[in-house]
Amino acid sequence: MKQFLAFVKKEFYHILRDGRTMLILLGMPIVQILLFGFAINMEVQNIRTVIFDPAQDAITTQISRRIAANRYFNMNKYVSSFDEINRLLQQGEIDVAIVYEQNFNENLIHTKKAQLQIITDASNPNTGTIVANYVMAIIGDYQKEMLRTNSIPYQINIENKLLYNPEMRSAYTFVPGIMGLVLLVICAIMTSISIVREKERGTMEVLLASPLKSWTVLISKTIPYLTLSFVNLITILLLSVYILNVPIQGSLVLLIFISVLFIFLALSLGLLISTAVDTQVVAVLISGIGLMMPALILSGMIFPIENMPLPLQWASSIVPARWYISAVKKVMIEGLGVAHIIKELSVIIGMIIFLIGASIANIKNRLA
């Protein structure tokens, strides 16, 4: 036990004295949360808008006001010709132009039809579509209200109800994703690097020639990273609740329990890597390509799993982060209880048992 504690203490010295790495480890979740939260945002905000309104009647003014009042739109100005719209779009000064037809109100009253054109800059197709959808949503809302007051017998209401994430906030998707990613990076990559570093620097040779047991070495290596990732977990949760306003709907205890399970999973992955490779570079490559990329791409964090081709869907089921992210989504965002994440829990536990077994089988008492 004394040996174990001395080893853990030594590990903390290594980490604490490597200020740069320490900064990266503790800063990474903060940067990622802020980056995904504000910069790499799937929501389109601050949409620069101009309006071309030759009609200038009661209805167009009301619609324009609604758009201007919406928090996603930044109303720039009214323009007076298509040429001006074209010029502004070409110069990249606006994202969308809204054009009413002449006699908008009269046409609406007499023919029950009026035309409105939305011109978006679709050089980024995603943004273009999203902006157009926003405008249509605003107009649709307005139309509904109008229909209500005008009491027309038939009305068709197309209602698009977005459950759990009514505002289509992307934070709801990426917060669980980042939790998975950060825990994976810190536990798996850092643990494997720190063990492999002992091999590379030759200190493992001395440790091997000492009465210290191999598993003592491995387990003590994981303790500091377990602590670090717990700190990170708390940081992420605090940031997402208080900065990104993503509430924890379900049980906090359950959420932490899943996270601790996932931390163990990531640690055992790190151990397995470290038993198999001999240089830090290889350890980084394996964990970087073998763990981070799948965690980013196949876990459902960025691309929905249901949209993937079947082979990729199968591949995603061996990505540990997928199960963790899915469980976190259910508990944190949807507020579901333990009964709904039995599948995720059993996959994660199964993976832990497999990985620890494989690491133990791989532990060597000697060099090479």
Add this chain to the structure above:
Amino acid sequence: MILVKNLHKTYGKVTALNNLSFTVNDGEIFGVIGPDGSGKTSLFRILASVLLPNSGSAEMNGLSVSKDFKKIRNIIGYMPGRFSLYQDLSVEENLKFFATIFSTTIEENYHLIKDIYQQIEPFKKRRAGALSGGMKQKLALSCALIHKPEVLILDEPTTGVDPVSRKEFWDMLKRLKSEGITILVSTAYMDEAGLCDRIALMREGNFIATDTPQNIINSYNETLLAVQTENMSASLSDLRNHPKVKTCFAFGNQHHITVHADLSISDLQHYLNEKGYSTVEIKAIEPTVEDCFMALTNNP
């Protein structure tokens, strides 16, 4: 006592150790001397129980390095050829760490390391990575000694160490020997051979001679001369071209040559003068271990 029988180790097609057998007695300083790549490190790793031999056996105080490795690891102090301490830990932290993993304390065996450790104690707060080569080795030796091992295995402990520190290092080994510790040490420096009780000259995985340094020197039966001229590099080939010169090697600022018994010093002097060397100095010398190594390497 270390008992090695038919130890064999290969890496792919390369034979590192070729059926080595030897014995090291208790309380002896046993030197393994040979150039880089002769198999010293493989041998020491096997004896330190961190590498498995392909065949053969090695026993240390009755314990097999392959089967009883857990027990072996309690009784040996191993210092690998590469500096293998934690560079980002201080001198004191390193020592304390190794004391703890061997379930002992610095205080308990301080008398063993006192002489060595006192020299680096003024720097005990310094990170090990910032120490000089000699101090690093003294720290490494302290760490290998802190649990009072019965056998000390030192792989090239003086490589890259300045001559003064090297001498101090060997003085310490002598003192440790008087504590009853068996010391197995390897070196590429032939001049350190005389400091061992017994030496093994190693080449390509074989011991080409195992004896006391004096006996090895005594068994040398060539006529050995030292030659100095004003142009050493040119004279090397001129000497080699002389029909009665058997071997000729550069030894620092001299050439050591072995000659047929019937070649007199004055004949050789004459020969070199004819080749155009004006200052020629030739004298008969006593062989060193290095001369013996060269002779054994050339006439297997």
